[in-house]
Amino acid sequence: AQSVTQLDSHVSVSEGTPVLLRCNYSSSYSPSLFWYVQHPNKGLQLLLKYTSAATLVKGINGFEAEFKKSETSFHLTKPSAHMSDAAEYFCVVSDTNTGFQKLVFGTGTRLLVSP
Amino acid sequence: GAVVSQHPSRVICKSGTSVKIECRSLDFQATTMFWYRQFPKQSLMLMATSNEGSKATYEQGVEKDKFLINHASLTLSTLTVTSAHPEDSSFYICSANGLAGGPNEQFFGPGTRLTVL
Numbered sequence: 001a002q003s004v005t006q007l008d009s010h011v012s013v014s015e016g017t018p019v020l021l022r023c024n025y026s027s028s029y030s031p032s033l034f035w036y037v038q039h040p041n042k043g044l045q046l047l048l049k050y051t052s053a054a055t056l057v058k059g060i061n062g063f064e065a066e067f068k069k070s071e072t073s074f075h076l077t078k079p080s081a082h083m084s085d086a087a088e089y090f091c092v093v094s095d096t097n098t099g100f101q102k103l104v105f106g107t108g109t110r111l112l113v114s115p
Numbered sequence: 116g117a118v119v120s121q122h123p124s125r126v127i128c129k130s131g132t133s134v135k136i137e138c139r140s141l142d143f144q145a146t147t148m149f150w151y152r153q154f155p156k157q158s159l160m161l162m163a164t165s166n167e168g169s170k171a172t173y174e175q176g177v178e179k180d181k182f183l184i185n186h187a188s189l190t191l192s193t194l195t196v197t198s199a200h201p202e203d204s205s206f207y208i209c210s211a212n213g214l215a216g217g218p219n220e221q222f223f224g225p226g227t228r229l230t231v232l
Contacts, residue, residue, distance in 0.1 A: 036223075043119075043225035044159075044208070090158065103149075103221060104208075105158045 001091045002027045006106035014114050019078040021109045023091030024074065033074045034103070035065055044090070046082040050074065061085070063103075085114045118142055119211050121224035128199055129232055134192045136227045138209030145211035148181075148201040149221060153206040165192055189213075199231040 007022040025031055035047040048059025052097045055067040076093060091106040118141040128134050138148060151159040162183050165171035171184035181203075183195040192211075196203055206228050210221040227229050 041226075044210075044223040046220070049220065102161055102164070105160075107158045 002031065002104050004084075004091045004093045004104060005104040006089075006091050006109050008109050009107065010110045010112065012032050012112040012114065014082045015083055016080050017106065019076070019111065020083045021076040021084065021089050023076065023106060024055040024072050025074060025091075027093055029076050033065075033067065033096070035059065035063070035074075036090045036092060038088045038090065038108075040087075047076070047089075056107075076081045081111075081113045083113050083115065086111055117222045119145075119208045119209065119222045121135070121207075121209055121223040121227050123227060124225060125228045125230075127230045127232065130200055131198055133197045134194055134199055134229060135227075136196075136207055136209075138192045138194070138211070138224055140190045140213065140222070143211075143222075145192070145213040146189065146198045147212045148186055148192040149210045149212070150184060150192075150194050151208045151210070153208060153226075155206075160209060162194075165227045196229065201231045203228055 002077055003026045014020055025111045026033050031049040036044045037047050038044050046061050048057045048065055049055045050067045056066045063078045067074050072092050089109045089111055092103050119141045120141055122137045126134055138149045148166050152162055161199045162175050162177045163171045164188035165184050167189050173179045180220050181197055183204045186192040206226050207225045210223045212221050
């Protein structure tokens with residue numbers, strides 16, 4: 001079974017400093033991995049996705065993530081946090097072997113950005 | 116493109132009544148739709164997967180007679196919570212997969228907050 005572990009339930013940063021949200025995955029097959037962001041009372045928005053192409057994936061709003069098979073990690077980073085980045089972030093794994101897969105969500109990391 | 120809407124965004128009902136939530140793909144045909152629920156400060160849990168014109172596949176532990184799913188067309192799926200109880204209060208989110216994006220990409224609706232009194 002596929003799973004993801006988000007190592008931090010909360011991450012606090014100051015505006016303008018780097019962001020690191022950690023995610024480790026477990027998958028029997030070559031995984032597809034995603035990061036989604038959820039702002040309060042809004043729908044989930046896809047930040048970026050990895051589907052076995054380039055290991056460094058660039059997403060929207062300056063976010064990027066690197067797929068490291070040897071470490072089974074897919075950490076999300078951003079060089080400089082903005083106040084608008086404060087939200088809940090979900091690391092998600094999908095099994096490419098099953099076509100329409102189920103998406104399995106991590107428990108989420110709440111990013112807090114202080115002025 | 117690839118917009119998914121949900122209606123209503125918020126609903127309050129009395130215990131014992133039924134509530135219907137609609138999920139629509141606005142600009143693409145959704146061959147598969149998914150329903151999730153999210154409890155406060157928790158992650159999304161998949162409830163069921165539905166393909167147009169066929170019965171939904173429910174995840175283990177989800178009562179199919181309580182959470183009725185209908186996927187009557189390529190742009191509409193409905194979730195009906197029957198005989199709702201306060202423990203059914205949650206945030207319900209749908210997503211859709213289709214020709215928009217890749218086969219692994221799901222597009223999410225904004226969610227429906229259900230409160231059962």
